[in-house]
Structures are given as C-alpha cells and as structure tokens.
Amino acid sequence: MEFKDYYKILEVTRDASQDDIRKAYRKLARKYHPDVSKEANAEARMREINEANDVLRDVEKRAEYDALAAGVSAGNGAAPPAGWDRGFEFSGAGGAGESDFQDFLNGMFKQAAHKRQGFAAGQGDHRGAGQGGGFDGRSGGQAFKMRGEDHHAEIEISLEDSFAGVTRELSLRSVQLDEQGRPYMGTRTLSVRIPTGVREGQMIRLSGQGMPGEGGGESGDLFLTVRFAPHPVYQAEGRDLKMQLPITPWEAALGGKVHAPTMQGEVEVNIPAGSKQGGKLRLRGKGLPGDPAGDLYLILDIVWPPADNEATRAAYQQLASVAAFNPRHHLGVQS
C-alpha cells in the first residue's frame, strides 16, 4: 500500500514550521490551480496538494500523520490503517467521478475530532458543536447523538444522459462505521436515476447516503455535482446548447435551406441571405429538456471549398473579377 508523503507533495522538509507549510501551499496552489494553471495534470496535482495541505496545516492532524508515518518508516509493523491512501470515489459502468480523498480524510479525522468534542461537550464546552450538525451536548456527556457528515462528489454524465435521463450504478468506497462505531473502508453500490434535463453544475441530493450518524443520529446526505463530459458537437450553457454549423459561402450569401443535427434528430434550417461568419440562429426548445426547455444556438461557420481543381479555380477567378471586393478597405489600403 502506497503511503503518501505529504511533505514531499508540498515540497517542504519534515521540520517545516506551520508558516513554511502555509507559504509552500500557497505557492503550489497558485501554480497548479486548475482554473489558471497551464501545467499538465494540474487538476490531479492540485487535489494531491489540497490533501497534503488539509493534513499538514492542522497541527493535530499533522501530529497524527507524523506518528503514522514514523511507524511506517520504522517498519515496525505499524502499517497505516486500511484505506489510508484510498479515496472516496465512484467507479461504475460508464461512470466517472471525482476521487475525493479529502472526504475520506475528513471522515477519518472528523470522526476522531467529534469523539474529542463529545467528551469536551460533557464538560460544558460546546466549541464547534454547530458544525457537527445535530450534536446533542445536553446529555451531560453520557450519550450523544450526532448526525453523519454530508459527502460531496462529482458525477460526469453525457449530454445524451441529461437529455434522456439515465440510471447509474455507483460503486462507492467510503468510511463506514462498524457496530462498535469504529471507522472502516467499505464499498457499497448505489443505483441512481439521474433526472432528465439535469444541467452542468446542478447538485443532486441522495438523502441518507453520506456518513452514518452516531448514537442513533441520522445519516448525512450525499451530494453529487453534475459535470458534462465534453461533447464532440454540442456545448451546454445552462439549459441552452450551442453548436458550430458549417455552411458554404453561397449558402451564407444567398440564403437557403440546410439540414442540422439536434438532440432530437435532424431538422431543416433556413439560412438567411447575407449571413455572416459567427452569426447565430436560435432553434427554440431544441436545447436540454425542462420547463421551459432550452434553446439550441447554431453558430454559422463559413467553409470555403479548396481550389484544388481547374473548375473551382476558374469559379474563384470569376468571382474575383466580378465582386470588386476589398476586405481590407477599413484598414485604409487600396487592395
């Protein structure tokens, strides 16, 4: 089992101060943040950096990690707990999801934190009780009831899945609690019907599928944020779809009827005479389903035939002689 060296990931030494760790994290976060980074594998790297930072920035978690790491390097049999390096993830037929190691770590560490908190609450210290959700500290520390944590993950679906709705089987590896309330890595399979018309960025709530509660507390929820897999033809923007529609110069100039694909099948589209490159045509209701349904925007892309034979060359020459067209006129040049 691979044991991740968080110090190496953050490019700091094991005796680095908390301030060094903070600085190192910020430097790497600027470099690898997927929104701005041009580095290869920025997203995966950033996830790793976040994992390392989540542990090392917290003095208590860092100490627990150091103790564990010392056991591993000494080879004295103190192996990391089962699943230490494994994420909370989905792997299902056709299903892609975010491997979210943080959720696992949060599960592990917060479990410990909640136990400490439960003890402290018995002493009348309610610090952070609001974050646990449903924590009942009034019982004087004898028994406590705590709602399980919510989990967040992403699920990637295709536009076709959104259009028609789809049932996905998700293999979920997550921290579960045994009868004694001890955490262990378990796998369970969820069959989830993704509703028709779901959009990029929307969240799906699966009630009771987060972390189990403690002391009879209810389970948390699992939230899936929908991401669309890149589509070769369409781009989604909310409920609307966009696609490039190649047309000929004569279709653009003279107008005419052409065929265009849509998610519901081929349709005939009227290209107005005098259409320009990048011009948009809207097909109402041909976007993602919903109430109201989205629209499909066709972005016109004028494609010129190559002058690769005598007849076409002659046609271009004829066009040149009759069009008297200077596209550089606005630049102040004669021809």
Add this chain to the structure above:
Amino acid sequence: MNTVTVCTALLVDQDAPVTIQELARFCEQQTDWVIMLVKQGVLPPAQGPRPEQWVFTSVSVTRARHVARLQRDFEVNLDAAALMVDLMEEIRHLRNRLGAIR
C-alpha cells in the same frame, strides 16, 4: 453478496433545496457567515422570508464552498475571495465560449 441500494435522486434546485444551516455546515462556517455573503451580494438573494428559512440553489452552494475554501486556504478576506471566485467563473465562462467557436 453485493447489495445495490436504489436511491431517489433529488435535484437540489427543484425538490430538495439546501437550507442555510446545511450550507453553513458544508462550508464549516456559522450561519452568520452565510447571511453576510447574501447581504454583501456574494451569493444571489436566497429564497425565504427570514434568514433562518432561506434556501439555496446549486449555484449558491458551489459558490459559497468555493469562497470558504479560498478564505481558508489563502487567508484572504471575503471581498478578495469573492473577487477570485468571480474571476474564476468568468474564465470558465470564456473558456466555454471559446470551446463553442473553435
């Protein structure tokens, strides 16, 4: 034997909105922090007459989590975190548009 649990998927935006208490919990913050986000315009106006009855859509949840994470990781104030989130969303929007015309 592997047991398959059949789950009902509820769309946060339609059937199962996120409450202010839940949103605060997701972000590891207090509800006052969420109220401040709404009052300062970082989150779009929430639905519900009083803050304790506010409910939030997917967009707000994603935005709030993002702001919380940036505040925590970079120790920046709310305005700076909100600006970073705005710029990141703008980049994503522009990339999406760029993808549409390529």
